[in-house]
Amino acid sequence: MKRHLISAADLTRDDALLILDTAEEMARVANRPIKKLPTLRGRTVVNLFFEDSTRTRISFEAAAKRLSADVINFSAKGSSVSKGESLKDTALTLEAMGADAVVIRHHASGAPHRLATSGWINGSVVNAGDGTHEHPTQALLDAFTMRRHLAGAPDGGPTRHQDGPGDGTGRDLAGRRITIVGDVLHSRVARSNVHLLGTLGAHVTLVAPPTLLPIGVETWPCDVSYDLDSVLAKSDAVMMLRVQNERMNAAFFPTEREYARRYGLDATRMAALPEHAIVMHPGPMNRGMEITAEVADSDRCTAVEQVGNGVSVRMAVLYLLLGGNEPALSENRTEENK
Amino acid sequence: MTTGKTLIRGARVLGGEPQDVIIVDETITAVGSDLTVSSAEGATVIDAQGQVLLPGLVDLHTHLREPGREDSETVLTGTRAAAVGGYTAVHAMANTFPVADTAGVVEQVWRLGRESGYCDVQPVGAVTVGLEGKKLAELGAMHDSAAGVRVFSDDGKCVDDAVIMRRALEYVKAFDGVIAQHAQEPRLTEGAQMNEGIVSAELGLRGWPAVAEESIIARDVLLAAHVGSRVHICHLSTAGSVELVRWAKSKGWNVTAEVTPHHLLLTDELVRSYNPVYKVNPPLRTEADVMALREALADGTIDCVATDHAPHPHEDKDCEWGAAAMGMVGLETALSVVQHTMVDTGLLDWSGVADRMSFRPAAIGRLGGHGRPIAAGEPANLTLVDPAYRGVVNPAGFASRSRNTPYQGLELPGQVTATFLRGKATVMDGKLT
Numbered sequence: 001m002k003r004h005l006i007s008a009a010d011l012t013r014d015d016a017l018l019i020l021d022t023a024e025e026m027a028r029v030a031n032r033p034i035k036k037l038p039t040l041r042g043r044t045v046v047n048l049f050f051e052d053s054t055r056t057r058i059s060f061e062a063a064a065k066r067l068s069a070d071v072i073n074f075s076a077k078g079s080s081v082s083k084g085e086s087l088k089d090t091a092l093t094l095e096a097m098g099a100d101a102v103v104i105r106h107h108a109s110g111a112p113h114r115l116a117t118s119g120w121i122n123g124s125v126v127n128a129g130d131g132t133h134e135h136p137t138q139a140l141l142d143a144f145t146m147r148r149h150l151a152g153a154p155d156g157g158p159t160r161h162q163d164g165p166g167d168g169t170g171r172d173l174a175g176r177r178i179t180i181v182g183d184v185l186h187s188r189v190a191r192s193n194v195h196l197l198g199t200l201g202a203h204v205t206l207v208a209p210p211t212l213l214p215i216g217v218e219t220w221p222c223d224v225s226y227d228l229d230s231v232l233a234k235s236d237a238v239m240m241l242r243v244q245n246e247r248m249n250a251a252f253f254p255t256e257r258e259y260a261r262r263y264g265l266d267a268t269r270m271a272a273l274p275e276h277a278i279v280m281h282p283g284p285m286n287r288g289m290e291i292t293a294e295v296a297d298s299d300r301c302t303a304v305e306q307v308g309n310g311v312s313v314r315m316a317v318l319y320l321l322l323g324g325n326e327p328a329l330s331e332n333r334t335e336e337n338k
Numbered sequence: 339m340t341t342g343k344t345l346i347r348g349a350r351v352l353g354g355e356p357q358d359v360i361i362v363d364e365t366i367t368a369v370g371s372d373l374t375v376s377s378a379e380g381a382t383v384i385d386a387q388g389q390v391l392l393p394g395l396v397d398l399h400t401h402l403r404e405p406g407r408e409d410s411e412t413v414l415t416g417t418r419a420a421a422v423g424g425y426t427a428v429h430a431m432a433n434t435f436p437v438a439d440t441a442g443v444v445e446q447v448w449r450l451g452r453e454s455g456y457c458d459v460q461p462v463g464a465v466t467v468g469l470e471g472k473k474l475a476e477l478g479a480m481h482d483s484a485a486g487v488r489v490f491s492d493d494g495k496c497v498d499d500a501v502i503m504r505r506a507l508e509y510v511k512a513f514d515g516v517i518a519q520h521a522q523e524p525r526l527t528e529g530a531q532m533n534e535g536i537v538s539a540e541l542g543l544r545g546w547p548a549v550a551e552e553s554i555i556a557r558d559v560l561l562a563a564h565v566g567s568r569v570h571i572c573h574l575s576t577a578g579s580v581e582l583v584r585w586a587k588s589k590g591w592n593v594t595a596e597v598t599p600h601h602l603l604l605t606d607e608l609v610r611s612y613n614p615v616y617k618v619n620p621p622l623r624t625e626a627d628v629m630a631l632r633e634a635l636a637d638g639t640i641d642c643v644a645t646d647h648a649p650h651p652h653e654d655k656d657c658e659w660g661a662a663a664m665g666m667v668g669l670e671t672a673l674s675v676v677q678h679t680m681v682d683t684g685l686l687d688w689s690g691v692a693d694r695m696s697f698r699p700a701a702i703g704r705l706g707g708h709g710r711p712i713a714a715g716e717p718a719n720l721t722l723v724d725p726a727y728r729g730v731v732n733p734a735g736f737a738s739r740s741r742n743t744p745y746q747g748l749e750l751p752g753q754v755t756a757t758f759l760r761g762k763a764t765v766m767d768g769k770l771t
Contacts, residue, residue, distance in 0.1 A: 087658050108660030109531075109542040110612030117611075118656075131660065133542030191542060214539035215547070 004116040004125040005317055008136040008195040016199055017172065020144050022316035023309070024169045029066060030312065039323050040069035046099040048090070049128075050076040050106045055283060056128050056138075059307070060103045063314035069322075072099070087111060091120035099123045101322055109133035124321040132186045138282055139192035141313040142239065143173065143200055145306050149278050150176050150236050165305065174201030179231050181207040181263060182241030182290055183252075185214050189282045190241060194222050205231050209263065211252045228263055232272040239280040240265050240290045256289060266292040270300065278302050342382070344761070345375045349386035349722060351712050353688025359391060361718040364760040368714050382763075386722055389755060390688050393696040394426025394719030396708050398489070398518070398596055399572060399644035400669065402428070402459065404450060405443070406435025411649035411739045413450035416669070417457035419647070419738035421764035423669040424721035424754035425457055427700070427708040428647075432464040433494040439464035439475035441483035448485035456764045460705060463487040465506050465517060469495050474506060481513045488704045491518035493572055494619075496554055498524050503558060507567040514704060516568040516594075519558050521579070522620065526550035531660060533606040533621040541609060543659065546621045548576040555579050559586035559593050570702055571595040573646050575620040577630035584639045594702050596644035597631050599675035600666055604628075604744055614655045614662030615744050618648070635694060636685040642699040645672045649740030667738050671731060673723060674750035681725070682751060688725075707760075718761040727753035737770060 002010060011019070029035055045064040047057050057073065064071045074094070081090060087106075094102055101124040104112045109131030116125040129135040147168030178197050184190045184206050197204050204222035206213065217224055225231050232238070243259065253259045265279060273279075279295055281303040287293045295301060344361040351357050351369065358373035359366060375381040397420065403411035411419075413430070420428050430447050432438035438447060444461040451459020463480035467473045469492045480487040490510060497503045497519060506517050527550045532538050534545020555571055559582065562569035571583060574595045586593040600618060605625050608616045616622060634640040648665025655662050668675075676695065680686040686694070700709025710716045730749050733741035757765040764771060 086653065086656075087661070088656055106658065108658040111658040111660070113612045114658050131542050132544075188542060191540070215534050215545060216536035216539035219536050220539070 008192040026315040027312040040067040135188040349391035400428040426719040444485040521554035619664040677752040722756040
């Protein structure tokens, strides 16, 4: 593994599978009465959040705590940052306090890259979402979720496990058709997913109004469509992206209702999906906008499952970045493999 | 600093055959072969074998930051940097604090330049009060002041109101002024961080589309034609802008344009590092744009090279991309970058360099005493370059107060070994005097 996790594009297929397989092991820990491993005891993980994101922050916090790391939550709001402290000085402060890993969420694209390459800190940097650039752990948890549902029936075809998701260990997403719908232009989730899903062999189609696709998207390793209905029947998973409130008044689309009509997922559209297909959403959902309540609450929607998987995947990332060669988990592995 | 008599021996004048040049006090007195000075005269003799003698370089676009941001540059440090770069005149942009939108401020900057003694400073006046694009500044007063302003620009901001731009173009005809437009349609570039294209899409940085520059250029060349005035386009950065200027010139309209050294060399691929040293406005574009700009500079569609020297304090670049200031220093590396991109590639010879970096910018600015031929009787504003030199750019050695160069660690050709401002050496043996 590399020292940092900045971009999903940095992960090779082997890296990605190692993280996903490790996450499967971590998921088993969550099923134990005592959901804790001693692996990162004595290590310090800082959640450095320049942007409000309670969901991502508590997911990383739960992940680090289940690995017995000490967790420090640093929220920019109400801190020295709001008094004008620079990223550099914040980083130097964390370094002085002995942070082994910094999980950073920042409104500026590239801030985690800068933190990792500037020489300000020695610890590992994990990108927990930077601007409109990337959110690699979200892509990993999405892939983890897809793999559990779609990684293949015994006959090799895609399947939705009727009894719930199965163990995807060792498998990639070769040949799976993933449709990502919505505000691709501003979405770090979409960018990370395009990279990672491509690495895992999936075929990605982006669907959005032309205003919400970046200039240059035609060079991305995926297909692009302006028409949601035309791709539904060919989708093994449909991922609905959140449409931010601030897009509403910037002429990206005429009205919310028109957006929902053309690009929202409702029951009729869901019925056009293959029987095995799943519906995904990174959350938080705008019910009635990109997804109707009926779809969000259906058993095909994995939004809640994704949250749980997020903790396992983030445990795997922290474990591999910080303690991958230490014996604690290896012993566990051995025990579990008995 | 030395004055008196100087003999430059064996310099290739404008890159031609080796000749000797004699300077007495402020003036070139002789250019020819086998010139001599008697040792009794105490003349300085420079052996310029293999070196190229150019007219002192003229920059149409420099940010000296004084008054207001003396932490990044002062007129003194900026003119020292200019001298090191071979410049004998620079146009100081108006976006200071306070803005150079009155006779008082332009005269202050002009006086600071005179006092520095390293390089003539020609202040540029703001087009509109406070660079706000709303109300014309007192252009006539700035022209009539001791600073004698003829170039007006809201640089850093675009004069985007078509009526204000039209009026400014018309008004400055009364004193042969020129409006230097920073072409950037503001609505298309809100929050823009880098060139809009393949790289910005991947990096998730807000794009600065080429059309935001080109649409303003298209409008302004039409306006200039309509009112019969002169417009100068600052820091042209796209292939499309080149086409528009080429078209306007083919119509015989009075349009001139400049390109920066960094737009002749660097592309938006560098932004992948997220290193804010590459953050600049207009942004670094694509390889195709770079090649179009080089070609246009070679064929004269683009009239001149202007540095857009934009000093910033360290902390304004030592941060995340989104928080960083836009701009690069350029005075001390401009000639090397031009040699590297234009001369060493065979696109331009040294007389072409003299034209694009001295004759034409001086003519656009209507600057007397600069951009003159190297001939007897002309003012001795001269730059001596050693084109065989190769060196690695080390910002620690800059004369500028700021270090925000994109060329750190890069090997570039050419070194200014001497600069003469009205006969006085401001640089000798590659060092400030």
